[in-house]
Amino acid sequence: MRKPVLTIFYQFNPWQTSIGGIQTVIRSFVKYSPSEFEVRLVGTGDDSAQPIGVWQEAELAGKAIQFMPLFSIKDDNTRKLLPTSVKYTAALLQRCLASDFMHFHRLEPTLATRNWPGEKTLFVHNDIQKQIDAKGTKDAILWRRFPFAYLALERLVVGQFSQILSCNTDSLKYYQQRYPQIAERVSYIRNTVDTEIFYPLKGDEREQGRHSLAQQMGLAENTHFILFAGRLHAQKDPALLLDAIATLNQPDVHLLIAGDGDLREEIRLKISALGLSHQVTMLGPVDQAKLAKLLRICSVFVLTSAYEGLPVVVLEALACGTPIVTTRCGETPNLLSANSGVVCQERTPKAVADALLQVLQQPSHYPSEACIQAVEPYSARSVVGAIYKDMWSRWQQQNSLSSGQKSYTTVTEVAS
Template sequence: MQKPVLTIFYQFNPWRSSIGGIQTIIRSFVKYAPDEFEICFVGTGADPAEKPLQWQEREYAGKQIQFMPLFTLQGDNHRKRVPISVGYTAALFRTCLESDFMHFHRIEPTLATRSWRGEKTLFVHNDIRQQTAKTDKRASLWRNFPAVYSLLERSLVKQFDQILSCHTGSLELYRDRYPELSDRISYINNSFDDAVFQPSSDRIIQRRLFAQKLGLSEDTQFILFAGRLQPQKDPVLLIQAIAALAHPNAHLLIAGDGELATEIKAEATRLEVRDRITLLGAQTQPEMAHLYQIANVFVLSSRFEGLPVSVLEALGSGTPIVTTDCGDTPRLLTLNSGIVCLDRLPTTIADALDRVLFNPDDFPSDACVRTVQPYSARVIVSQVYREMMARWEVRSHKRVMLSEARSYT
């Protein structure tokens, strides 16, 4: 029997370092795809020698997949003057890549897909209300044009057979806006790869070795931030919180890159905490796994979120969380796996970080791991594929029955 084909659409290159939870989710969908599916990925090229709009067979995570770059993109960790999504969408208008199943992680590219045949699924990763709110317009392009986004969404949303949201607020928003589509809209847990992100048995030793590598005291306590350095994540607020810390040996590790890197350094210099911060740049998945393991606490300073994959990875590595009150992270955390800051004051974040650093026994590693066990990528992704296969088999059976009926007439 012919294999069903899943085509995944997103503006990145899986073989290059790219910061973001969406990229991590897509990688899990490739890694844990069952052999019964053929996987195609439509992304961006990293090498000018790669020919755009041509399929090529590639290997990723031990699986053979079909890969098509729409254009060449040298790095996607910094926002461009012309958004990458614009070029990606324009390139899709030049072709038709319909297949049995199509997964989209942004709505803009589906301007080009309305006439394509096949089952389409939209994954909603963010808090849509906050994404289009009119506060701090730097945090999201759509904050400058909320009415345009609303019109775009309304014109595109009916083409989807499924809308899967990892944010409960966005789930409720879509069901309120589109009651006629309510049977297509459902919640999906974000997930993390628990084969990669696990606690370390020699955490203290590895932490000391890493401190030595940075030229820091062996008793340094590490606070870890991971993500794009952009207004949505508000890393500048985190720098202000570091300046308010009481813990004498705390050191902030920033894993990521983006447009605010220069502003972060300037703020750290202004507050005289430059020696308490290390900017590591974009990290590979194995490097991130090590950072989660040596960190004493993971911190999230975002203005808005869905359910960040970085939070799941940190918890899976046995590391407690301090987060602003945004997204679904507050719903996930237990009293002994993290702290939710109820306001966005630097002193509030600093107090929460101090509480974790001074009282590590109150936030044990095993409590963090227990909290995040239901979010294993192998379990969640496998379930999605099982449901897809069931629907495909039903459709295939109907096609056979229809063909046989026609042959008798």
């Protein structure tokens, strides 16, 4: 029996530093894929001589895959005049890349796949209603300007999915209530963290690492680090975080911003305007290995988003034994215990500053053990493994039924 083929569709180049939890989830689906499956990835290329629109053998996360770039793009961390999702969808319209199983992480490309045969799964990574809420920040995503268009697209394509898997319980309810005819196909999925990459330091290693980083950066030895990691985008609201750091007004605290995006220059200017140049360092995009090192030695990870699903980076921070300060958005508040983080009841600089100060002044109340315990059910190996197990079961059942049908047909033909 041939191997079943899983094709993953997403607009990124997995060998470049591309910011986002979706990219991390996809890498986990490649890394922890069982040998019984053939995995293909349809993404984007760079400006090298890499052939466009052609399947090519490649290696990702230690696994052999088939990779097809639909077009080249220099930097997918910043918004383009023509949205990348539109360009990606247009490229798919010109071809059929159907396979036994297909995973989609954005809705737009599935406009091209409605007539493709095979089992299709849509992964939902955000709170959909808040994401398209026209009352929110206008520069967050294009759909916020045209929510009616998003809903029309959704109605057009949603029926093709065999499964809709959401890491956000509000989005889960949204799809079940809005589309009762497919409610049984919608279910909750845990986002994942690769604990082979993200794990805590032992004993005094965290303190030693913190001292070493402070020394490298020319900062005082008693400096404590706060880390933000993600796209510099209105959804993440890094401006609120900077206002909170100014309100905190603790000279021995230093904010590290790992990421890039449309708001890069705006954030640089705000840092200067607030007089925070000696307390904030913009690191730009960082790879997984460097992010893991930072998470292991920082005192707290902070999230000031306006809306979320369940950010993968929150799971990564907890797996490194680092407590969380977050605004009340997405699934993070439901994940945290009283000993693994603080949820801000208001989205204000003072509320965020007070929460940060609470963690910084009482570190013993937020031990690494509590953080690690909170994230244990989200191990990529187990979550991804369970999904592949279900796919394999359905594949075997389908082939069994198909073989039975063929046998019945043969017997009928012989009898006649």
